[in-house]
Amino acid sequence: MSAQREKDQKPSAGFLNSVLAVARKDLAAELRSPELLLAMLVFALLAIFIFNFALDLEPALRSRVTSGVLWTTFAFSGTLGLNRSMAVEKENGCLDGLLLAPVDRAAIYFGKAISNLLFLLLLEVVVIPVYSLLYGINLFNPGLLLVVLLGSVGYIAVGTLLSGMAVQARTRDVLLPILQFPIILPMLIASIKASDGFLTGVGLEDAVPWIILLIIYDVIFLAIALMVFDYVVEE
Amino acid sequence: MESKPISLMILDIVSILLLAVSTYLALVFAPLEAAMGAVQRVFYFHVATAWVGMLGFIAAGITGIVYLATKDLKWDIIEVAAVEISLVFFLITIVLGSIWARPVWNTWWTWDPRLTTAAIIELYYLAYFMLRQGIEEPGRRANFGAVYALLGAPTIPLTFMAIRLFRTIHPVVVGSESAEAQGGFNMTADMRTAFFFALFAFTVIFIDLLWNRIRLGNLQQKLEQLKLNILE
Numbered sequence: 001m002s003a004q005r006e007k008d009q010k011p012s013a014g015f016l017n018s019v020l021a022v023a024r025k026d027l028a029a030e031l032r033s034p035e036l037l038l039a040m041l042v043f044a045l046l047a048i049f050i051f052n053f054a055l056d057l058e059p060a061l062r063s064r065v066t067s068g069v070l071w072t073t074f075a076f077s078g079t080l081g082l083n084r085s086m087a088v089e090k091e092n093g094c095l096d097g098l099l100l101a102p103v104d105r106a107a108i109y110f111g112k113a114i115s116n117l118l119f120l121l122l123l124e125v126v127v128i129p130v131y132s133l134l135y136g137i138n139l140f141n142p143g144l145l146l147v148v149l150l151g152s153v154g155y156i157a158v159g160t161l162l163s164g165m166a167v168q169a170r171t172r173d174v175l176l177p178i179l180q181f182p183i184i185l186p187m188l189i190a191s192i193k194a195s196d197g198f199l200t201g202v203g204l205e206d207a208v209p210w211i212i213l214l215i216i217y218d219v220i221f222l223a224i225a226l227m228v229f230d231y232v233v234e235e
Numbered sequence: 236m237e238s239k240p241i242s243l244m245i246l247d248i249v250s251i252l253l254l255a256v257s258t259y260l261a262l263v264f265a266p267l268e269a270a271m272g273a274v275q276r277v278f279y280f281h282v283a284t285a286w287v288g289m290l291g292f293i294a295a296g297i298t299g300i301v302y303l304a305t306k307d308l309k310w311d312i313i314e315v316a317a318v319e320i321s322l323v324f325f326l327i328t329i330v331l332g333s334i335w336a337r338p339v340w341n342t343w344w345t346w347d348p349r350l351t352t353a354a355i356i357e358l359y360y361l362a363y364f365m366l367r368q369g370i371e372e373p374g375r376r377a378n379f380g381a382v383y384a385l386l387g388a389p390t391i392p393l394t395f396m397a398i399r400l401f402r403t404i405h406p407v408v409v410g411s412e413s414a415e416a417q418g419g420f421n422m423t424a425d426m427r428t429a430f431f432f433a434l435f436a437f438t439v440i441f442i443d444l445l446w447n448r449i450r451l452g453n454l455q456q457k458l459e460q461l462k463l464n465i466l467e
């Protein structure tokens with residue numbers, strides 16, 4: 001109801017401005033002391049090293065498990081970033097400030113989602129070349145990059161919403177992955193399978209249904225998150 | 236304290252009778268299946284409990300939406316009741332399925348779409364309760380519960396679709412049969428009687444349990460209110 005009132009006050013050009021303002025705020029804070037991104041990166045690199053020994057990644061096996069290792073790494077280090085990004089808002093009373101601001105709640109959601117997406121993409125931009133280098137697998141495949149982008153959008157659409165809920169619960173830090181993983185499972189399966197299709201060179205026919213599934217997933221969950229974000233942050 | 240309504244007590248008794256008759260139909264009345272033998276009798280309750288789990292899942296999604304639209308806490312109570320019943324019945328489905336699968340598929344578990352999806356629903360429900368557990372304030376707890384119940388509605392079919400793109404060996408007894416399925420069979424007339432009676436009986440049991448659980452939820456709410464009154 002308050003969102004409706006705010007919508008009436010703000011013209012639509014203001015909507016985009018407030019989305020960008022929220023995202024810019026996060027990026028500026030991160031630029032000043034890059035603790036969130038750094039934590040995600042270090043965690044991701046450690047995960048890749050652990051996978052190396054856990055799965056004994058010899059050359060023959062590598063190509064078959066690469067997409068699984070990559071997506072597991074992204075999913076786990078992603079929750080780290082999402083948790084942190086919302087916890088910072090909560091700790092310093094930032095969230096209350098944001099909610100008091102005369103902007104549409106959807107703008108706050110989109111702003112947070114955009115900054116979260118940028119952090120995740122930055123992580124992926126570092127991890128993918130490092131993985132290529134360490135294991136001698138060429139991952140610079142436009143198809144794979146498309147899958148990474150689509151998967152990340154779905155991941156963040158759900159994760160931003162759920163981190164808003166998790167941060168308000170007593171068990172905040174442990175709760176997010178538990179809430180998120182059942183919901184992102186279809187997106188993870190589709191991403192892993194689609195990446196597999198491109199990496200093993202079987203090609204498009206195999207990857208297309210998975211990419212369609214990813215697009216459907218992204219659209220559905222962006223729409224739902226947009227509709228219900230109001231209920232997550234309301235007092 | 237208000238006593239249990241008479242109609243609910245009647246429904247309790249009807250449920251118990253229906254369960255007894257359904258057990259008789261499944262274990263004695265229905266003919267022995269030729270290839271699988273006695274273990275096939277698990278099928279009647281396996282499908283019926285899965286059906287109840289599905290009813291609860293759908294009810295939870297719908298009441299979640301209605302709660303968010305009306306903000307009436309009674310819908311939240313119904314949602315929790317539906318999720319709880321669904322959680323228990325899916326667990327029964329999985330256990331019964333495993334008992335059947337051991338001799339027929341020669342394994343307790345396989346990563347088939349239906350099995351995996353049922354297991355994911357269980358995990359999703361556990362996450363649902365962990366989320367609710369962590370929040371004190373009733374209004375916010377109801378909000379979050381409804382949002383999470385709503386998120387499950389598209390997730391579960393999408394998960395099923397995603398896993399289905401792999402091959403499946405789960406038999407489809409009602410409807411069309413896929414070529415790779417193992418352990419399928421055709422139902423005789425008596426089997427069909429037992430099967431549809433089990434579905435009917437468990438639907439009534441579902442309604443009965445839901446009603447009881449909603450009543451319990453209302454009492455819990457009243458108790459919380461009374462406690463608050465004393466503190467003031």
